[in-house]
Amino acid sequence: MERSGGGGAGGAGRGDAVGFRPLYRQVYDTLLRRLADAVWQPGQILPSEGQLAAELGVSQGTVRKALDALTADSLLVRRQGRGTFVAEHDDKQSVFRFFKLRPDAGGAGAPQSHVLAITETAASVDERDRLALVRSARVVRCERLRSLDGRPCVLETISVPAALFPGIAACDLPNTLYSLYASQFGITIAVAHERLKAVMLPAREAELLGVASGTPALEVDRVALDLEERPVEWRLSLCLTDTVHYLSVLR
Amino acid sequence: MERSGGGGAGGAGRGDAVGFRPLYRQVYDTLLRRLADAVWQPGQILPSEGQLAAELGVSQGTVRKALDALTADSLLVRRQGRGTFVAEHDDKQSVFRFFKLRPDAGGAGAPQSHVLAITETAASVDERDRLALVRSARVVRCERLRSLDGRPCVLETISVPAALFPGIAACDLPNTLYSLYASQFGITIAVAHERLKAVMLPAREAELLGVASGTPALEVDRVALDLEERPVEWRLSLCLTDTVHYLSVLR
DNA sequence: TAGTGGTCTAGACCACATC
DNA sequence: ATGTGGTCTAGACCACTAA
Numbered sequence: 001m002e003r004s005g006g007g008g009a010g011g012a013g014r015g016d017a018v019g020f021r022p023l024y025r026q027v028y029d030t031l032l033r034r035l036a037d038a039v040w041q042p043g044q045i046l047p048s049e050g051q052l053a054a055e056l057g058v059s060q061g062t063v064r065k066a067l068d069a070l071t072a073d074s075l076l077v078r079r080q081g082r083g084t085f086v087a088e089h090d091d092k093q094s095v096f097r098f099f100k101l102r103p104d105a106g107g108a109g110a111p112q113s114h115v116l117a118i119t120e121t122a123a124s125v126d127e128r129d130r131l132a133l134v135r136s137a138r139v140v141r142c143e144r145l146r147s148l149d150g151r152p153c154v155l156e157t158i159s160v161p162a163a164l165f166p167g168i169a170a171c172d173l174p175n176t177l178y179s180l181y182a183s184q185f186g187i188t189i190a191v192a193h194e195r196l197k198a199v200m201l202p203a204r205e206a207e208l209l210g211v212a213s214g215t216p217a218l219e220v221d222r223v224a225l226d227l228e229e230r231p232v233e234w235r236l237s238l239c240l241t242d243t244v245h246y247l248s249v250l251r
Numbered sequence: 252m253e254r255s256g257g258g259g260a261g262g263a264g265r266g267d268a269v270g271f272r273p274l275y276r277q278v279y280d281t282l283l284r285r286l287a288d289a290v291w292q293p294g295q296i297l298p299s300e301g302q303l304a305a306e307l308g309v310s311q312g313t314v315r316k317a318l319d320a321l322t323a324d325s326l327l328v329r330r331q332g333r334g335t336f337v338a339e340h341d342d343k344q345s346v347f348r349f350f351k352l353r354p355d356a357g358g359a360g361a362p363q364s365h366v367l368a369i370t371e372t373a374a375s376v377d378e379r380d381r382l383a384l385v386r387s388a389r390v391v392r393c394e395r396l397r398s399l400d401g402r403p404c405v406l407e408t409i410s411v412p413a414a415l416f417p418g419i420a421a422c423d424l425p426n427t428l429y430s431l432y433a434s435q436f437g438i439t440i441a442v443a444h445e446r447l448k449a450v451m452l453p454a455r456e457a458e459l460l461g462v463a464s465g466t467p468a469l470e471v472d473r474v475a476l477d478l479e480e481r482p483v484e485w486r487l488s489l490c491l492t493d494t495v496h497y498l499s500v501l502r
Numbered sequence: 503t504a505g506t507g508g509t510c511t512a513g514a515c516c517a518c519a520t521c
Numbered sequence: 522a523t524g525t526g527g528t529c530t531a532g533a534c535c536a537c538t539a540a
Contacts, residue, residue, distance in 0.1 A: 022509060048525060059511045074502060080526045081518030098501050196497040198449035198467040198490075216449040216467035221496075239449075245472075246447035248499055250349050251325060273528060299506060310530045331507045332537030
């Protein structure tokens with residue numbers, strides 16, 4: 001691993017005139033690249049700290065700092081005595097990483113899904129905007145109704161670039177889409193931006209959700225980014241919030 | 252500093268039968284206690300890593316780990332070459348830590364506030380619930396109208412326990428309340444939980460916001476906790492979201 | 503020039519998991 | 522018994538700030 005500056009007891013560190021990147025940052029980027037290239041699959045174990053340190057020519061402490069940062073970004077999971085693993089996002093905990101709706105009264109039954117329609121078409125203006133697509137691009141668009149405790153409460157329209165998800169229209173969509181993205185298409189969702197608004201439900205959407213037209217709903221406009229910060233999914237959700245709320249924790 | 256387990260080259264570490272707390276965690280708690288007791292005021296500089304290490308009888312690396320954790324929790328700010336400081340939450344960046352509304356179109360003018368009413372009364376049932384108060388407790392309740400770009404868009408009702416904020420009703424409330432809590436009452440807001448719903452505006456609230464009754468609004472129900480995780484403020488906001496949205500970043 | 507935090511290393515020991 | 526991550530230490534050098 002090449003040093004661009006910084007200290008090091010046994011190293012030959014020297015400051016460059018411009019641009020200083022810590023060694024552990026370079027290690028972070030190297031490992032992130034391997035994760036993006038699916039060198040290690042989700043759930044798979046990584047080499048030990050010592051092995052990575054030897055391979056990259058840095059100390060174990062430096063590798064540890066990079067691994068800790070990747071763990072903080074939810075890309076790795078570390079288990080004392082066992083090893084370091086690529087994070088899988090299909091367990092109970094991870095589902096709620098991106099699903100922020102909670103019942104007002106305790107409990108948290110997992111949401112259920114029912115696909116209303118799925119088609120491949122030319123991208124709309126909004127879709128091109130959110131997904132940074134060219135004018136000729138095509139998308140796969142899916143409309144889905146989600147229920148909590150058997151009661152429909154979310155109507156969502158999901159759009160993904162057809163080029164990135166070949167054949168997804170024919171897939172049997174699981175409740176947790178992001179694990180499908182990872183396992184079938186090698187795409188890991190790293191972060192999502194959500195914009196929330198309160199809106200009045202249009203007639204069609206109100207009927208699908210089984211409420212009166214004009215009922216207020218929470219509109220969630222989400223763009224999900226992969227490891228390389230490319231927008232790979234746009235999701236527009238309409239949520240009924242009479243017995244459910246959106247939870248946000250500010251630190 | 253007493254060791255309850257864990258390793259250490261020069262230490263006399265040994266595992267206890269039950270309960271294992273890393274040294275750096277103990278240092279973290281010690282420093283957190285001093286922050287909660289206002290031993291160091293916001294903006295003030297802390298002793299250097301070396302001085303703290305000597306005082307607490309641990310290595311500099313262990314102190315560093317505790318300081319890094321406190322920095323990650325936004326309680327400290329570290330500046331290379333200068334020192335470690337108690338975080339102040341009155342600068343531009345910190346205002347937006349708890350204020351998540353953003354204009355749909357770029358820009359982000361700071362919000363302005365106008366106090367409609369402020370009174371001290373007996374706590375309501377909701378207030379006792381949110382603030383964990385006893386039946387006889389009193390609160391100071393404030394109703395405030397906030398504007399973005401000169402346009403009223405948020406109507407909020409703020410409740411705080413009167414016992415924790417003596418004389419606050421007579422204060423000149425600044426736009427950023429949390430810096431007042433810190434400077435005048437020694438209370439630091441560490442975290443806040445927000446529950447979001449879409450609701451229809453009642454007549455009175457609609458009139459205050461200058462819109463038609465029945466307009467959909469985003470209801471934000473926030474409980475703010477201090478360093479010791481005590482609920483110290485309840486804030487119920489009604490937000491118009493036609494030209495503004497609530498921003499949430501999921502990782 | 504001196505002092506601070508930031509990085510990097512090397513080595514020790516501990517807690518945990520597996521065999 | 523072995524290997525893994527977790528903690529702790531000691532010491533070196535670098536980057537940054539201020540006097």
